[in-house]
Amino acid sequence: MSDPMETVELESSDGRLLEVDLRDAEMCTLLKNCYALSKDEGGPTPVYGVKFAILEKVMSWCKHHRDDSKEEVDGRLKSDDADPWDKDFIDVDQATLYGLLRAADYLEIEGLLDLTTKTAADMLKGKTADQIQSMPNTRSDVTSEYKEMIQQEPPPPNVPTSKW
Numbered sequence: 001m002s003d004p005m006e007t008v009e010l011e012s013s014d015g016r017l018l019e020v021d022l023r024d025a026e027m028c029t030l031l032k033n034c035y036a037l038s039k040d041e042g043g044p045t046p047v048y049g050v051k052f053a054i055l056e057k058v059m060s061w062c063k064h065h066r067d068d069s070k071e072e073v074d075g076r077l078k079s080d081d082a083d084p085w086d087k088d089f090i091d092v093d094q095a096t097l098y099g100l101l102r103a104a105d106y107l108e109i110e111g112l113l114d115l116t117t118k119t120a121a122d123m124l125k126g127k128t129a130d131q132i133q134s135m136p137n138t139r140s141d142v143t144s145e146y147k148e149m150i151q152q153e154p155p156p157p158n159v160p161t162s163k164w
Contacts, residue, residue, distance in 0.1 A: 008035055010059075011044040012052035024062040029108035049106040054099040061089060061112050068111070090119050094135065097123075 006022040010031070025045075026032040034045050047055055064085055090097070101116035103109075124132055 009044040010055060011046045012050055012055045013048050014051050016052035017044055018052065018055055018059065020059045021063065021066075023066055024059055027062040027066065027109055028058075031107060047107070050103045051099070054096070054103050057089075057096070057100060058103050058107065058109070058112065062109065064089075065111060070111070086115060090115060094123070 007019050008022045008025045008031075010018045010020060010025065012018065022035070025035065031045060031047070038045065050058065090100075092100070097116060097119060100112065101120060104113035104116055
């Protein structure tokens with residue numbers, strides 16, 4: 001466990017430095033392991049997969065939830081009564097949400113990953129494939145030729161169900 005006043009300097013993928021409380025950084029499994037391996041080397045801990053703006057936001061989430069138990073975080077996610085701070089935190093544009101989701105996955109922050117994936121799933125709930133593909137920052141790998149081919153295929157025959 002870290003000293004309450006100990007800090008660590010993180011270097012984002014765009015080369016900017018962010019000094020954070022070590023307790024916050026240790027909420028990220030990747031950073032906790034990197035720091036343990038390299039703390040005697042000195043210098044900032046590189047965070048290659050995360051740009052500064054997202055890293056700063058991620059660390060604010062870690063600071064807010066530093067003292068939360070896993071059960072508290074899981075309970076809030078499973079209920080409709082989400083933490084008001086989290087609701088405000090996650091009220092971001094789609095690009096930022098996906099940046100947070102990727103960062104939570106890369107840094108191995110289970111609670112934040114759960115929050116961001118739930119939010120992304122809620123955004124998609126009830127939408128058709130065409131509506132999802134028309135959303136910003138969403139690309140489709142399906143060509144128009146393939147779509148035409150699928151639409152022209154006859155539906156599969158009805159397969160009788162067994163009476164077992």
